[in-house]
Amino acid sequence: MVIKPSLTERQNQVYEFLRSYIRDHQKPPTMAEIGNALSIRSTNAVFKFVVALEKKGYLTRTPRVSRGIALTQAGDQLSFTRPPPLLPIIRAARSDQPEQLRHHPTGALHVDARLLGPTDADVCLVTVAGDDGMSEQGIRMGDFLIVEETNQEQLFSGELVAAVIGERIMARSFDFSRNRLHLQPSARGYAAESFPPDSPGCHIIGRVLGVMRKL
Amino acid sequence: MVIKPSLTERQNQVYEFLRSYIRDHQKPPTMAEIGNALSIRSTNAVFKFVVALEKKGYLTRTPRVSRGIALTQAGDQLSFTRPPPLLPIIRAARSDQPEQLRHHPTGALHVDARLLGPTDADVCLVTVAGDDGMSEQGIRMGDFLIVEETNQEQLFSGELVAAVIGERIMARSFDFSRNRLHLQPSARGYAAESFPPDSPGCHIIGRVLGVMRKL
DNA sequence: CGCTATGGTGAATATGAATTCACCATAGCG
DNA sequence: CGCTATGGTGAATTCATATTCACCATAGCG
Numbered sequence: 014m015v016i017k018p019s020l021t022e023r024q025n026q027v028y029e030f031l032r033s034y035i036r037d038h039q040k041p042p043t044m045a046e047i048g049n050a051l052s053i054r055s056t057n058a059v060f061k062f063v064v065a066l067e068k069k070g071y072l073t074r075t076p077r078v079s080r081g082i083a084l085t086q087a088g089d090q091l092s093f094t095r096p097p098p099l100l101p102i103i104r105a106a107r108s109d110q111p112e113q114l115r116h117h118p119t120g121a122l123h124v125d126a127r128l129l130g131p132t133d134a135d136v137c138l139v140t141v142a143g144d145d146g147m148s149e150q151g152i153r154m155g156d157f158l159i160v161e162e163t164n165q166e167q168l169f170s171g172e173l174v175a176a177v178i179g180e181r182i183m184a185r186s187f188d189f190s191r192n193r194l195h196l197q198p199s200a201r202g203y204a205a206e207s208f209p210p211d212s213p214g215c216h217i218i219g220r221v222l223g224v225m226r227k228l
Numbered sequence: 229m230v231i232k233p234s235l236t237e238r239q240n241q242v243y244e245f246l247r248s249y250i251r252d253h254q255k256p257p258t259m260a261e262i263g264n265a266l267s268i269r270s271t272n273a274v275f276k277f278v279v280a281l282e283k284k285g286y287l288t289r290t291p292r293v294s295r296g297i298a299l300t301q302a303g304d305q306l307s308f309t310r311p312p313p314l315l316p317i318i319r320a321a322r323s324d325q326p327e328q329l330r331h332h333p334t335g336a337l338h339v340d341a342r343l344l345g346p347t348d349a350d351v352c353l354v355t356v357a358g359d360d361g362m363s364e365q366g367i368r369m370g371d372f373l374i375v376e377e378t379n380q381e382q383l384f385s386g387e388l389v390a391a392v393i394g395e396r397i398m399a400r401s402f403d404f405s406r407n408r409l410h411l412q413p414s415a416r417g418y419a420a421e422s423f424p425p426d427s428p429g430c431h432i433i434g435r436v437l438g439v440m441r442k443l
Numbered sequence: 444c445g446c447t448a449t450g451g452t453g454a455a456t457a458t459g460a461a462t463t464c465a466c467c468a469t470a471g472c473g
Numbered sequence: 474c475g476c477t478a479t480g481g482t483g484a485a486t487t488c489a490t491a492t493t494c495a496c497c498a499t500a501g502c503g
Contacts, residue, residue, distance in 0.1 A: 023450070036336075040255040040295055043490060055452050060492065062450085079294035079459060079490055080255055125338040128442045151368040151441065173443065224441040226366065227343045228388060238480065258460055270482050275462065277480085294460055294489060 020069065026051060027062045028071055031084060041082040100124050102138040102157070103218075124159060128223045135162045138225075139175050139218065145183040146203030152184050152224060159223040165189070165210075173221040178206060179214060184221055235284065241266055242277045243286055246299060256297040315339050315374070317353045339374060343438045350377045353440075354390050354433065360398040361418030367399050367439060374438040380404070380425075388436040393421065394429060399436055 020028060030050050034042045044056040044063070053059055063082060066072050075081035100122060122138060129136055141147075141156045150173065152158070160175045168174060174187040176196055185196035185206075194215065197205040208215040235243060245265050249257045259271040259278070268274055278297060281287050290296035317336060337353060344351055356362075356371045365388065367373070375390045383389060389402040391411055400411035400421075409430065412420040423430040 021449070035254070039250065039298060043294070044492090045490075053451075055454095056491075057453085057493080058451050065449090074491095077458060077491060079258070081491080083254060122342060123338055123340040127337060128440060130442070148366065151363065151366045151371070153366040156366070221443060223443055224439070225343060226439040227345070228436060228438055236479070259462090260460070268481075270484095271461075272463080272483085273481050280479090289461095292461060292488060296461080 020066075020071070023051075024062060024065055024069075027059075028066060031072065031082065035084065041080040043080060100136055100138045100159070102140065122157070122225070124223075124225070128159060128225075129161075130222060132161050132222070134219070136160065136222065137162060137218075139182045141184065142181055145181075146198030146200045147184045149199035150184070153226065155226065157225040158184055158221050159225065160219045161222050162219040163217075164219075165194070165217050168217070168220060175218040175221055177216045177218060182218070187217070235281075235286070238266075239277060239280055239284075242274075243281060246281075246287065246297065250299065256295040258295060315351055315353045317355065317372070337372065337440070339438075339440070343374060343440075344376075345437060347376050347437070349434070351375065351437065352377060352433075354397045356399065357396055360396075361413030361415045362399045364414035365399070368441065370441065372440040373399055373436050374440065375434045376437050377434040378432075379434075380409070380432050383432070383435060390433040390436055392431045392433060397433070402432070 027047060030047060031041065034046070034050070042050075044059040047063075048054065048056055048059040051059075063072070063074065067074050070085060072082050072084050075083075102122065124136075124138070137160055138157045139160055141152060141154055141158060145152070145154075158175050168187050168189075170188045170190070172187050173184060174196075175182060175184055178196070183196075183198075185198060188195040188197065192210065194208045194210060194212070194217075195205060196207070196215070206215070242262060245262060246256065249261070249265070257265075259274045262278075263269065263271055263274040266274075278287070278289065282289050285300060287297050287299050290298075315337060339351075339353070352375055353372045354375055356367060356369055356373060360367070360369075373390050383402050383404070385403045385405070387402050388399060389411075390397060390399055393411070398411075398413075400413060403410040403412065407425065409423045409425060409427070409432075410420060411422070411430070421430070
């Protein structure tokens with residue numbers, strides 16, 4: 014078991030116990046329960062561990078409240094406690110009618126928040142329709158792309174983006190230069206495409222945060 | 229708001245409050261907190277609601293334990309889609325000690341049941357440690373593989389499997405012929421490996437059901 | 444050596460919280 | 474009408490839990 018930075022062996026044990034207890038019971042343990050698990054007879058010793066972990070930022074307490082312990086983000090609780098968001102799967106639409114995209118989801122999948130990372134934007138899933146020339150990026154036909162919906166101004170050159178080109182959704186490497194939008198596939202044999210800003214033939218959905226595939 | 233079978237309006241309100249409180253606080257509320265939210269001044273009234281909900285199977289209590297309420301699966305299924313399973317992320321272990329694998333998860337991620345498909349076996353996640361020669365399959369370094377834990381007899385030739393070879397976990401195409409186990413990478417330049425059955429140098433974790441990647 | 448951090452025991456204390464008791468109001472029903 | 478289920482008040486009681494106090498042992502360090 015990896016010991017977290019600045020935690021002693023024993024503090025780490027307490028921390029790991031908190032994680033497993035919360036996962037199993039859907040609520041934090043009491044001081045006595047912690048002590049019981051780690052063979053500490055005095056709740057005082059446990060209390061001091063909890064305070065130490067709080068000081069180091071691994072948890073927060075609500076004083077004088079039973080089971081008042083909550084693990085912090087730093088301590089990595091999001092993934093196993095909060096139910097993961099349900100992301101809509103959007104289907105292709107014509108690039109000159111991008112508003113249509115969000116209104117006709119074909120389904121939805123739960124995606125763990127840790128695959129999303131910190132983002133305030135809406136996130137959706139798009140399916141890769143065909144072999145779209147991104148095999149070098151490990152993207153294949155049928156994959157789901159996790160897409161953070163951003164507008165063009167928030168993107169950096171070289172980022173992987175999902176875009177509607179014509180009536181197809183594809184993944185492309187993004188580049189904006191010489192006042193034109195360049196969308197490049199990763200594989201040879203596929204043509205890069207280039208559009209003027211606000212071209213009706215091309216609509217950027219957003220940044221690709223991840224990929225999911227069912228075999 | 230849809231009222232669940234056999235719940236009164238008020239009982240339903242209590243139940244919905246429990247759900248939202250647990251979602252927001254990662255722990256169940258106290259009687260007083262419930263009463264507070266629903267403008268019930270007497271904890272006794274709240275207590276009677278909780279007992280009623282317990283009797284109807286919407287929750288279970290741990291008597292005389294603070295925050296001893298736990299919502300049941302039954303109540304969950306009626307009210308919202310089941311939270312996706314939380315799969316442990318297992319780390320490399322030596323192939324001659326495969327039992328060790330499950331006992332030291334390094335974390336866990338929620339994975340939508342639709343990516344898993346129908347399976348009764350245990351499913352876990354493994355991380356792809358390095359470029360392991362499966363780029364033709366769209367598998368890259370750092371990817372999570374969704375692995376259905378199966379033993380060798382249940383596998384078919386040509387299936388993609390995850391295996392512990394030496395101390396590394398890798399994805400390989402599975403083939404059993406001439407009384408030997410053949411594990412082939414997809415890319416040229418990587419050697420296929422071949423083992424006798426039950427070789428201590430190789431342990432099959434199971435069939436790869438899917439892939440997840442965070443960029 | 445004295446000083447400090449860590450990890451502990453055991454008991455006392457105060458507050459949090461579940462549970463019980465007594466009693467009330469309203470609505471539906473045979 | 475009397476009966477029962479539901480929903481409620483307020484206070485008392487008892488157990489659970491957090492927090493504090495006093496004191497101890499060990500190891501590393503200047």
